[in-house]
Amino acid sequence: MHKIKTVIFDWAGTTVDYGCFAPVDAFIVAFEHFGITPTIEETREPMGMQKRAHIEKMLDGARISRLWEEKQGAPYTQKDIDLVYEQFEPALFEVLAAHTDPIPGVLKVVAEIRKMGISTGSTTGYTQSMMDVVVPLAKEKGYSPDCIVCPDAVGGIGRPYPYMLWRNLEKLRAKSIHEVLKVGDTAADMYEAKNAGCLCVGVLKGSSMLGLTEKELALKSEAELKALFEIAKQNYKEAGADFVIEEISVLPELINSLRQGKGTERYV
16 A cells, blocks of 8 residues: 655656657757757657756767767767757757647646645756746646756756655655655656655656657557557566556546555556
8 A cells, every 4th residue: 555645747748748749859950960860769768867968878879879970080078968968958949838738638637636635746857947938838728736846956967866856855845755656758757766766657648658649649550559558568667667557647546546555457
Protein backbone atom coordinates (compact mmCIF):
# COMPACT_ATOMS: atom_id res chain seq x y z
CA MET A 1 0.00 0.00 0.00
CA HIS A 2 1.38 3.40 -1.05
CA LYS A 3 -0.28 6.51 0.36
CA ILE A 4 0.50 8.79 -2.58
CA LYS A 5 0.25 12.42 -1.46
CA THR A 6 2.37 14.15 -4.08
CA VAL A 7 2.57 13.72 -7.86
CA ILE A 8 5.50 15.23 -9.75
CA PHE A 9 4.75 15.74 -13.44
CA ASP A 10 7.06 16.35 -16.35
CA TRP A 11 6.02 19.10 -18.78
CA ALA A 12 6.54 18.63 -22.57
CA GLY A 13 5.18 15.26 -23.68
CA THR A 14 3.46 14.58 -20.35
CA THR A 15 1.22 17.54 -19.53
CA VAL A 16 1.67 19.91 -22.50
CA ASP A 17 2.99 19.68 -26.09
CA TYR A 18 1.50 16.40 -27.33
CA GLY A 19 4.34 14.23 -28.63
CA CYS A 20 6.99 16.64 -27.29
CA PHE A 21 7.76 18.30 -30.63
CA ALA A 22 9.01 21.78 -29.70
CA PRO A 23 12.53 20.70 -28.67
CA VAL A 24 12.87 18.08 -31.44
CA ASP A 25 12.72 20.60 -34.25
CA ALA A 26 15.02 23.01 -32.40
CA PHE A 27 17.73 20.37 -31.84
CA ILE A 28 17.64 19.39 -35.51
CA VAL A 29 17.91 23.04 -36.62
CA ALA A 30 20.85 23.58 -34.26
CA PHE A 31 22.84 20.63 -35.59
CA GLU A 32 21.99 21.40 -39.21
CA HIS A 33 23.74 24.75 -38.72
CA PHE A 34 26.94 22.69 -38.46
CA GLY A 35 26.14 20.48 -41.44
CA ILE A 36 24.74 17.51 -39.49
CA THR A 37 21.15 16.30 -39.68
CA PRO A 38 20.32 14.14 -36.65
CA THR A 39 17.75 11.38 -36.97
CA ILE A 40 14.56 11.59 -34.92
CA GLU A 41 15.83 8.67 -32.83
CA GLU A 42 19.16 10.41 -32.11
CA THR A 43 17.27 13.57 -31.17
CA ARG A 44 14.71 11.94 -28.90
CA GLU A 45 16.93 9.41 -27.09
CA PRO A 46 18.24 11.95 -24.48
CA MET A 47 14.89 13.77 -24.21
CA GLY A 48 14.04 14.96 -20.72
CA MET A 49 17.60 15.94 -19.85
CA GLN A 50 18.74 19.52 -19.26
CA LYS A 51 19.13 20.89 -22.78
CA ARG A 52 22.88 21.48 -22.83
CA ALA A 53 23.39 17.97 -21.44
CA HIS A 54 21.02 16.72 -24.14
CA ILE A 55 23.27 18.23 -26.82
CA GLU A 56 26.34 16.63 -25.26
CA LYS A 57 24.58 13.26 -25.22
CA MET A 58 23.77 13.63 -28.91
CA LEU A 59 27.38 14.54 -29.68
CA ASP A 60 28.47 11.42 -27.79
CA GLY A 61 26.52 9.25 -30.22
CA ALA A 62 28.75 7.24 -32.56
CA ARG A 63 27.35 8.61 -35.85
CA ILE A 64 27.07 12.26 -34.83
CA SER A 65 30.46 12.17 -33.11
CA ARG A 66 32.05 10.82 -36.31
CA LEU A 67 30.26 13.36 -38.51
CA TRP A 68 31.27 16.22 -36.22
CA GLU A 69 34.92 15.24 -36.41
CA GLU A 70 34.71 14.89 -40.21
CA LYS A 71 33.11 18.30 -40.71
CA GLN A 72 34.89 20.27 -37.98
CA GLY A 73 38.27 18.57 -38.25
CA ALA A 74 38.49 17.58 -34.58
CA PRO A 75 36.46 15.82 -31.87
CA TYR A 76 33.84 18.00 -30.19
CA THR A 77 34.79 20.06 -27.15
CA GLN A 78 32.83 21.71 -24.35
CA LYS A 79 33.04 24.93 -26.37
CA ASP A 80 31.40 23.14 -29.29
CA ILE A 81 28.49 22.10 -27.04
CA ASP A 82 28.04 25.78 -26.20
CA LEU A 83 28.09 26.69 -29.89
CA VAL A 84 25.35 24.16 -30.69
CA TYR A 85 23.34 25.37 -27.71
CA GLU A 86 23.62 28.94 -28.99
CA GLN A 87 21.83 27.76 -32.14
CA PHE A 88 19.33 25.61 -30.24
CA GLU A 89 17.97 28.21 -27.83
CA PRO A 90 16.71 30.80 -30.33
CA ALA A 91 15.30 28.01 -32.51
CA LEU A 92 13.33 26.71 -29.53
CA PHE A 93 12.07 30.14 -28.51
CA GLU A 94 10.67 30.60 -32.03
CA VAL A 95 8.30 27.64 -31.59
CA LEU A 96 7.86 27.33 -27.83
CA ALA A 97 4.69 29.40 -27.47
CA ALA A 98 2.92 27.25 -30.06
CA HIS A 99 3.52 24.09 -28.00
CA THR A 100 1.85 24.94 -24.69
CA ASP A 101 -1.55 23.29 -25.09
CA PRO A 102 -2.36 20.84 -22.27
CA ILE A 103 -2.47 17.23 -23.45
CA PRO A 104 -6.05 15.85 -23.56
CA GLY A 105 -7.12 14.60 -20.16
CA VAL A 106 -4.52 16.50 -18.14
CA LEU A 107 -6.81 19.19 -16.75
CA LYS A 108 -9.39 16.64 -15.60
CA VAL A 109 -6.71 14.42 -14.04
CA VAL A 110 -5.15 17.30 -12.09
CA ALA A 111 -8.58 18.36 -10.81
CA GLU A 112 -9.35 14.76 -9.75
CA ILE A 113 -6.12 14.15 -7.87
CA ARG A 114 -6.37 17.52 -6.12
CA LYS A 115 -9.78 16.43 -4.85
CA MET A 116 -7.94 13.40 -3.46
CA GLY A 117 -5.76 15.77 -1.42
CA ILE A 118 -2.71 15.30 -3.63
CA SER A 119 -0.30 18.17 -4.33
CA THR A 120 1.16 18.58 -7.82
CA GLY A 121 4.78 19.44 -8.53
CA SER A 122 6.78 19.45 -11.74
CA THR A 123 10.28 19.12 -13.15
CA THR A 124 11.51 19.85 -16.67
CA GLY A 125 14.50 19.86 -18.97
CA TYR A 126 13.68 23.45 -19.91
CA THR A 127 15.54 26.37 -18.39
CA GLN A 128 13.75 29.03 -16.34
CA SER A 129 13.71 31.45 -19.29
CA MET A 130 12.03 28.80 -21.43
CA MET A 131 9.48 28.08 -18.73
CA ASP A 132 8.80 31.81 -18.45
CA VAL A 133 7.22 31.37 -21.89
CA VAL A 134 5.50 28.05 -21.26
CA VAL A 135 4.07 28.54 -17.75
CA PRO A 136 1.82 31.61 -18.26
CA LEU A 137 0.45 30.28 -21.56
CA ALA A 138 -0.29 26.86 -20.06
CA LYS A 139 -1.94 28.58 -17.10
CA GLU A 140 -4.19 30.56 -19.44
CA LYS A 141 -5.28 27.21 -20.88
CA GLY A 142 -6.01 25.75 -17.44
CA TYR A 143 -2.83 23.93 -16.41
CA SER A 144 -0.84 25.19 -13.44
CA PRO A 145 0.90 22.78 -11.04
CA ASP A 146 1.51 23.76 -7.42
CA CYS A 147 5.28 23.81 -7.89
CA ILE A 148 7.71 24.17 -10.81
CA VAL A 149 11.42 23.47 -10.58
CA CYS A 150 13.87 23.96 -13.47
CA PRO A 151 17.51 22.87 -13.67
CA ASP A 152 18.53 26.50 -12.97
CA ALA A 153 17.18 26.15 -9.42
CA VAL A 154 19.56 23.29 -8.62
CA GLY A 155 22.82 24.52 -10.09
CA GLY A 156 21.94 23.61 -13.65
CA ILE A 157 22.01 19.90 -12.83
CA GLY A 158 18.95 18.27 -14.38
CA ARG A 159 17.90 14.69 -14.95
CA PRO A 160 18.91 11.94 -14.38
CA TYR A 161 19.95 13.57 -11.10
CA PRO A 162 17.17 13.79 -8.48
CA TYR A 163 17.71 17.35 -7.28
CA MET A 164 14.78 19.00 -9.08
CA LEU A 165 12.40 16.38 -7.72
CA TRP A 166 13.75 16.77 -4.20
CA ARG A 167 13.41 20.56 -4.42
CA ASN A 168 9.72 20.05 -5.24
CA LEU A 169 9.34 17.99 -2.09
CA GLU A 170 10.96 20.75 -0.05
CA LYS A 171 8.67 23.43 -1.50
CA LEU A 172 5.54 21.29 -1.19
CA ARG A 173 6.48 20.22 2.35
CA ALA A 174 6.19 16.54 1.40
CA LYS A 175 6.88 14.34 4.40
CA SER A 176 8.27 11.25 2.67
CA ILE A 177 9.69 10.26 -0.71
CA HIS A 178 7.64 7.06 -0.34
CA GLU A 179 4.47 9.13 -0.72
CA VAL A 180 5.57 10.53 -4.09
CA LEU A 181 4.77 9.39 -7.64
CA LYS A 182 6.69 10.76 -10.63
CA VAL A 183 4.88 10.89 -13.99
CA GLY A 184 6.85 11.37 -17.20
CA ASP A 185 7.27 10.51 -20.87
CA THR A 186 11.02 9.81 -21.19
CA ALA A 187 13.66 7.45 -19.87
CA ALA A 188 15.26 10.46 -18.14
CA ASP A 189 12.06 10.95 -16.12
CA MET A 190 12.26 7.37 -14.90
CA TYR A 191 15.95 7.70 -14.01
CA GLU A 192 15.19 10.89 -12.08
CA ALA A 193 12.53 9.11 -10.03
CA LYS A 194 14.64 6.06 -9.30
CA ASN A 195 17.57 8.21 -8.22
CA ALA A 196 15.23 10.20 -5.99
CA GLY A 197 13.81 7.03 -4.45
CA CYS A 198 10.17 7.22 -5.53
CA LEU A 199 7.73 5.29 -7.69
CA CYS A 200 7.36 6.36 -11.31
CA VAL A 201 4.97 5.89 -14.19
CA GLY A 202 5.53 6.32 -17.91
CA VAL A 203 2.73 7.57 -20.16
CA LEU A 204 2.32 6.30 -23.73
CA LYS A 205 -0.08 8.57 -25.63
CA GLY A 206 1.31 12.06 -26.13
CA SER A 207 4.80 11.04 -25.06
CA SER A 208 8.22 11.66 -26.51
CA MET A 209 8.82 7.95 -25.98
CA LEU A 210 6.13 7.25 -28.61
CA GLY A 211 6.86 10.39 -30.64
CA LEU A 212 3.55 10.61 -32.51
CA THR A 213 1.19 13.51 -33.12
CA GLU A 214 -2.50 13.00 -32.31
CA LYS A 215 -3.23 12.67 -36.02
CA GLU A 216 -0.45 10.13 -36.58
CA LEU A 217 -1.66 8.07 -33.63
CA ALA A 218 -5.25 8.11 -34.92
CA LEU A 219 -4.13 6.80 -38.31
CA LYS A 220 -2.33 3.77 -36.84
CA SER A 221 -4.04 0.39 -36.95
CA GLU A 222 -4.71 -1.46 -33.72
CA ALA A 223 -1.90 -3.90 -34.54
CA GLU A 224 0.54 -1.08 -35.29
CA LEU A 225 -0.30 0.71 -32.06
CA LYS A 226 0.05 -2.46 -30.03
CA ALA A 227 3.53 -3.04 -31.46
CA LEU A 228 4.60 0.56 -30.81
CA PHE A 229 3.18 0.46 -27.29
CA GLU A 230 5.11 -2.71 -26.50
CA ILE A 231 8.40 -1.17 -27.63
CA ALA A 232 7.74 1.98 -25.59
CA LYS A 233 6.72 -0.07 -22.53
CA GLN A 234 9.94 -2.04 -22.72
CA ASN A 235 11.99 1.15 -22.99
CA TYR A 236 10.22 2.57 -19.94
CA LYS A 237 10.77 -0.61 -17.93
CA GLU A 238 14.46 -0.74 -18.86
CA ALA A 239 14.74 2.81 -17.49
CA GLY A 240 13.17 1.70 -14.20
CA ALA A 241 9.46 2.49 -14.64
CA ASP A 242 7.28 0.90 -11.99
CA PHE A 243 4.15 1.38 -14.08
CA VAL A 244 3.18 2.27 -17.65
CA ILE A 245 -0.22 3.70 -18.53
CA GLU A 246 -1.71 4.13 -21.98
CA GLU A 247 -2.87 7.69 -21.34
CA ILE A 248 -2.81 10.28 -18.58
CA SER A 249 -6.54 9.83 -17.83
CA VAL A 250 -5.75 6.47 -16.19
CA LEU A 251 -3.56 8.08 -13.51
CA PRO A 252 -6.26 8.55 -10.81
CA GLU A 253 -7.18 4.85 -11.12
CA LEU A 254 -3.56 3.86 -10.60
CA ILE A 255 -3.21 6.14 -7.58
CA ASN A 256 -6.38 4.71 -6.03
CA SER A 257 -5.07 1.17 -6.58
CA LEU A 258 -1.80 2.09 -4.88
CA ARG A 259 -3.56 3.80 -1.98
CA GLN A 260 -5.90 0.86 -1.42
CA GLY A 261 -3.25 -1.82 -1.80
CA LYS A 262 -5.06 -3.38 -4.76
CA GLY A 263 -3.40 -5.23 -7.59
CA THR A 264 -1.56 -3.00 -10.05
CA GLU A 265 -0.64 -5.70 -12.57
CA ARG A 266 -2.65 -4.02 -15.34
CA TYR A 267 -0.36 -0.98 -15.12
CA VAL A 268 2.94 -2.89 -15.29
